[in-house]
Amino acid sequence: MTSAVSVSPSSAAPAASAAHRLRALGLPAAIALLALLALLPLPDFWIIQLNYIGIYVLPVLGLVLLTGVCGLTSFGQAAFVGIGAYTSAYLTVSLGLSPWLTLFVGLGLTAISAALIGAITLRMSGHYLPLATLAWALALFYLMGNLDALGKYDGILGVPGLTLFGTDLGQLRLFYALVWVLALAACIAVVRLLDSRTGRAIRALAGGTQMAEAMGVDTLRYKVGVFVFAALLASISGWLFAHFQRTVNPSPFGLKMGIEYLFMAVLGGAAHVWGAVAGAGIVKLLEDQLQVLLPKLIGTSGNYELIVFGILIVLVLKYLPDGLWDAVARRLPSAPRRQDWADAPALPVQPKPAAGAVVLDVRAIRKQFGGLLAVNDIRFQVRAGQITGLIGPNGAGKSTTFNLITGVLSLSGGEVRFRDERISGLGARAIAQRGVSRTFQHVKMVPEMTVLENVALGAHLRSRSNAAAAMLRLDRVEERTLFAEAERQLCRVGMGELLHHKAGDLAMGQQRLLEIARALCADPALLLLDEPAAGLRHKEKQELAGVLRTLRAEGMAILLVEHDMGLVMDICDHIVVMEFGTHLMEGTPAEVQRSEKVRAAYLGTEH
Numbered sequence: 001m002t003s004a005v006s007v008s009p010s011s012a013a014p015a016a017s018a019a020h021r022l023r024a025l026g027l028p029a030a031i032a033l034l035a036l037l038a039l040l041p042l043p044d045f046w047i048i049q050l051n052y053i054g055i056y057v058l059p060v061l062g063l064v065l066l067t068g069v070c071g072l073t074s075f076g077q078a079a080f081v082g083i084g085a086y087t088s089a090y091l092t093v094s095l096g097l098s099p100w101l102t103l104f105v106g107l108g109l110t111a112i113s114a115a116l117i118g119a120i121t122l123r124m125s126g127h128y129l130p131l132a133t134l135a136w137a138l139a140l141f142y143l144m145g146n147l148d149a150l151g152k153y154d155g156i157l158g159v160p161g162l163t164l165f166g167t168d169l170g171q172l173r174l175f176y177a178l179v180w181v182l183a184l185a186a187c188i189a190v191v192r193l194l195d196s197r198t199g200r201a202i203r204a205l206a207g208g209t210q211m212a213e214a215m216g217v218d219t220l221r222y223k224v225g226v227f228v229f230a231a232l233l234a235s236i237s238g239w240l241f242a243h244f245q246r247t248v249n250p251s252p253f254g255l256k257m258g259i260e261y262l263f264m265a266v267l268g269g270a271a272h273v274w275g276a277v278a279g280a281g282i283v284k285l286l287e288d289q290l291q292v293l294l295p296k297l298i299g300t301s302g303n304y305e306l307i308v309f310g311i312l313i314v315l316v317l318k319y320l321p322d323g324l325w326d327a328v329a330r331r332l333p334s335a336p337r338r339q340d341w342a343d344a345p346a347l348p349v350q351p352k353p354a355a356g357a358v359v360l361d362v363r364a365i366r367k368q369f370g371g372l373l374a375v376n377d378i379r380f381q382v383r384a385g386q387i388t389g390l391i392g393p394n395g396a397g398k399s400t401t402f403n404l405i406t407g408v409l410s411l412s413g414g415e416v417r418f419r420d421e422r423i424s425g426l427g428a429r430a431i432a433q434r435g436v437s438r439t440f441q442h443v444k445m446v447p448e449m450t451v452l453e454n455v456a457l458g459a460h461l462r463s464r465s466n467a468a469a470a471m472l473r474l475d476r477v478e479e480r481t482l483f484a485e486a487e488r489q490l491c492r493v494g495m496g497e498l499l500h501h502k503a504g505d506l507a508m509g510q511q512r513l514l515e516i517a518r519a520l521c522a523d524p525a526l527l528l529l530d531e532p533a534a535g536l537r538h539k540e541k542q543e544l545a546g547v548l549r550t551l552r553a554e555g556m557a558i559l560l561v562e563h564d565m566g567l568v569m570d571i572c573d574h575i576v577v578m579e580f581g582t583h584l585m586e587g588t589p590a591e592v593q594r595s596e597k598v599r600a601a602y603l604g605t606e607h
């Protein structure tokens with residue numbers, strides 16, 4: 001199959017390996033620079049500044065994951081910094097516990113509170129989630145400020161510093177080493193996380209839950225997981241903060257700081273791990289310089305830096321909406337993933353039904369929307385090795401039927417059976433788990449991920465690795481099997497040359513084929529295609545028809561909802577026609593074409 005975007009392997013290979021080498025140097029160079037800064041005779045003031053930046057990197061990194069990657073805006077990040085700081089300050093000052101022990105107590109408390117808050121608020125969408133985090137941030141601020149045991153608004157004084165093997169880490173170079181080892185370790189862990197099975201599922205959350213659930217991702221669990229992980233990073237930051245400042249009070253953990261962390265993430269580049277470092281660094285340094293410069297310029301003191309920040313954020317949102325690091329990343333040579341999965345073991349496949357066996361049995365299903373009966377006693381069957389078309393004029397109820405089968409909508413009546421098992425009443429994820437895979441009327445993918453990564457997401461339910469395995473790089477064998485499978489499915493639909501292209505750069509026809517490859521990656525027995533030819537050119541439709549014929553020949557059961565009558569009549573074995581939610585007729589393409597009732601339904605005349 002031809003493709004609009006093509007790569008020449010011979011010219012791409014040297015450029016790719018040069019890009020790999022350059023990128024491989026990035027992290028060691030950053031580590032060397034940080035080490036050099038500690039060894040240089042820098043004034044203590046600058047070491048302290050760098051310590052603050054490292055402390056801020058952690059909560060901002062949490063926001064990169066939560067807001068930039070998952071699309072969940074939170075103003076409550078500073079409150080979790082507060083939990084880590086206050087827990088350690090209180091337990092070390094009042095009970096004399098070791099800060100190394102109180103770190104874990106703080107993390108435990110943070111995990112419990114974040115899991116509780118997350119489980120309640122992350123079900124909300126739209127403005128409700130940011131508002132809920134706002135309420136939570138305010139509540140915790142006033143709680144910290146009003147509890148006698150926590151010293152009310154004066155806070156807790158005399159917090160001990162950190163010691164390691166009897167050495168006081170102080171507030172300068174030794175503390176700097178600890179802060180930046182933790183900050184860099186967290187950044188590397190998040191980079192690894194995002195490049196994994198769990199990471200692809202997390203990246204799919206930003207586009208809504210429908211596609212991710214259809215791929216078998218437990219979206220609420222993943223959202224809560226990310227929320228808790230981001231809170232834990234904030235809690236570590238709070239622990240460092242308390243033992244660095246040697247005092248805690250509510251003001252660094254209030255709403256203003258919550259907004260400032262968000263600002264750091266947006267300015268740095270909310271979708272980039274290294275954007276957290278850039279954002280924390282620029283905001284901290286700029287804030288300090290402006291606090292000194294602006295009163296001198298204006299002649300009076302005040303929080304003028306906040307006004308400058310306000311203007312700055314408007315300018316950044318207008319001219320660099322993806323942040324400063326994004327502008328840097330775009331200029332770096334892109335290095336395609338190394339293809340190291342040639343000898344990867346194949347993923348296990350489920351036994352498939354014999355050709356001609358009934359795979360899907362739709363029995364008198366109904367769906368009522370208020371007073372409207374959108375689907376009324378629809379019944380039909382889909383068999384293995386056949387393409388069944390579901391057609392009808394606009395508003396006939398095809399998409400509703402599709403959504404009832406795939407578990408997106410709940411039935412008002414009737415039953416859906418898949419391979420002799422009742423699947424009506426199950427959710428989209430459970431239905432996908434049984435071997436039903438689908439595409440979407442409006443393509444749903446992660447535009448920033450490569451074609452290969454998008455397709456590998458389809459095999460989510462065929463793999464097991466979790467976030468911890470990803471961060472420790474214990475998932476590489478499984479990753480290779482996933483990419484081998486994704487490549488195999490992309491070759492199956494004729495897109496083997498586009499593995500490393502950004503999915504968002506593909507033409508519409510290629511995007512639709514990507515969705516089919518992703519659905520095939522789930523190893524389905526039934527493929528549901530929702531208007532796969534919509535928006536395609538003639539040649540792309542022919543290519544699509546070729547792919548569907550091949551899949552049919554391989555024994556796949558396919559249900560096709562489609563408006564393009566040429567394509568439907570050309571490739572379907574059996575066609576079901578709907579009108580006003582009811583079953584109008586069904587038969588072979590020739591029978592449907594001959595039907596007066598069908599012609600009248602499409603022409604809108606009486607029959």
Ligand SMILES: Nc1ncnc2c1ncn2[C@@H]1O[C@H](COP(=O)(O)OP(=O)(O)OP(=O)(O)O)[C@@H](O)[C@H]1O
Nearest residue numbers: 369372374392393394395396397398399400401563
């Ligand atoms: N969530 C909903 N709430 C209320 N009414 C709905 C909802 N979804 C669909 N409907 C109505 O149900 C009827 C069937 O819609 P549906 O989208 O299933 O038709 P369709 O055959 O897929 O149409 P098209 O070909 O235009 O996509 C329409 O009258 C539509 O307005």
